Amino acid sequence: MSDMTKRDWSSHPAFISPEYKSSVLRGASQNLVRIDPELAELTGPAFGAEALGPLDHDLTRNGRVNGAPLGERIVVTGQVFDEFGKPIPNTLIEVWQANAAGRYVHKRDQHDAPLDPNFLGAGRCLTDAEGRYKFYTIKPGAYPWGNHPNAWRPNHIHFSLFGPSIATRIVTQMYFPGDPLLAYDPIFESTPAGARDRLISEFSLDVTEEGFSLGYIFNIVLRGVNATPVEA
Amino acid sequence: MTMKQTPSQTVGPYFAYGLTAQQYHYDHGQVAGSQLVRGEVQGERIRLTGKVYDGEGVAIDDAMIEIWQANAAGRFNHPLDQREGRPLDQGFLGFGRCGTGTRDDLSYEFNTVKPGAAQDGHAPFITLVVFLRGLLSHAYTRVYFEDEGSANDVDPVLNKVPAARRHTLIARRSETGTGVEYHFNIHMQGDKETVFFDV
Secondary structure (H helix, E strand, O other): OEEEOOOOOOOOOOOOOOOOOHHHHHOOOOOOEEOOOOHHHHOOOOOOHHHOOOOOOEOOOOOOOOOOOOOOEEEEEEEEEEOOOOEOOOOEEEEEEOOOOOOOOOOOOOOOOOOOOOOOOEEEEEOOOOOEEEEEEEOOOOEEOOOOOOOEEOOEEEEEEOOOOHHHOEEEEEEOOOOOOHHHOHHHHOOOOOOHHHHEOEEEEEEEEOOOEEEEEOOEEEOOEEEOOEOO | OOOOOOOOOOOOOOOHHHHOOOOOOOOOOOOOOOEOEOOOOOOOEEEEEEOEEOOOOOEOOOEEEEEEEOOOOOOOOOOOEOOOOOOOOOOEOOEEEEEOOOOOOOOEEEEEEOOOOOOOOOOOEEEEEEEEOOOOOOEEEEEEEOOOHHHHHHOOOHHHOOHHHHHHHEEEEEEEOOEEEEEOOEEOOOOOOOOOEEO
16 A cells, blocks of 8 residues: 655654653653554645645744844745655645744743744744745744753754654754754754754855845655555 | 655644644634534544643643544545545544643543544554653554444554553543543553554
8 A cells, every 4th residue: 555664763862861851751661562554644634725824934924013023034944855855745834933032922931031022933834846845034042941050942943744644744843053052952962963963954145035034944854655545 | 765854853842832822822823723523524523531641640731632533434534545435524624733731630632523443354543643842752642442342352553562551542431411532641651651653
């Protein structure tokens, strides 16, 4: 019926990474039970343009109340591929992030940095026929967290993607090149050493928009699926 | 293969306004919520509910659960599933999302239908995906139904699970004043640790 590549555990963090303290009591501790993907895993939700609002791809505008959000305007773009190098079209990408001061709109974020009344920090877009996506936002700030003394999260944007099936689903974080906090961040560092660089976006003057926004490229690779329809 | 998979990262504590905004009363839309039924739908309406526990048995208030399932006829709402003997159901979405931070008791709850068996010789089940702060890669499990005992007994996936752990995949049925409820708790660790699958 179908072939699907496996989750590549040499690319993904282990469930328990002791330096990241929350993982110690929250990561699965027993071995996963390996099963072959069936229809349940080869299928998944599909979202179309009706899932998007007109400003969902533009976080510099979708939360405005009385002006533009503060901070460094950026454009983030890239292509979503499967492991075979095939672009994945029409897949939903959801993003969320802190504002330029390192503060989330989230009600539980108690970091003593200002909220921006004109920045929500959440958006979404679909990839086009070539698997490309693009959204505008504000470069997120770093912020302290309680993992260990003087712990600060590097600048990052959360990405959530579906791909063609529930098994290709992933949540990840995009980081920025040259960030000195990366080497001290136990969440980034939980990723196998050979795979970490795939979480770091690339600054691009080609993507940068003249007089408007700095440009970053973040390509994303999901599991591969070769599937043929099931008829009966 | 020419490209390597992008690594997974935790959703962190602040996913709510990005992924489940309306559920958490943020001023942003959401693409999915806890209602999988829209209008008329075939099959038995059920609620699926439970809590997510950490290794010390503490209920987790920043988990996000996603479910994906066949409809009552055992058909998935996806182009890959073209089986005409199992009709699609316009009133049924098949996918839902629920955070555990909005209810006082920290439970998740979905309004859905009991799925039909998607394949002959298999038991009906719901695919359930766990995301939470502290979980670096999302985890897949399956919800089976306690009133499907004979189908469960021969289900090829359940039979891959060590017998002593199979009970962690069985939802308990109860008939409440407001309908049929299946209860399915998720234990990330401990002697009740839920079986998670590598699919």
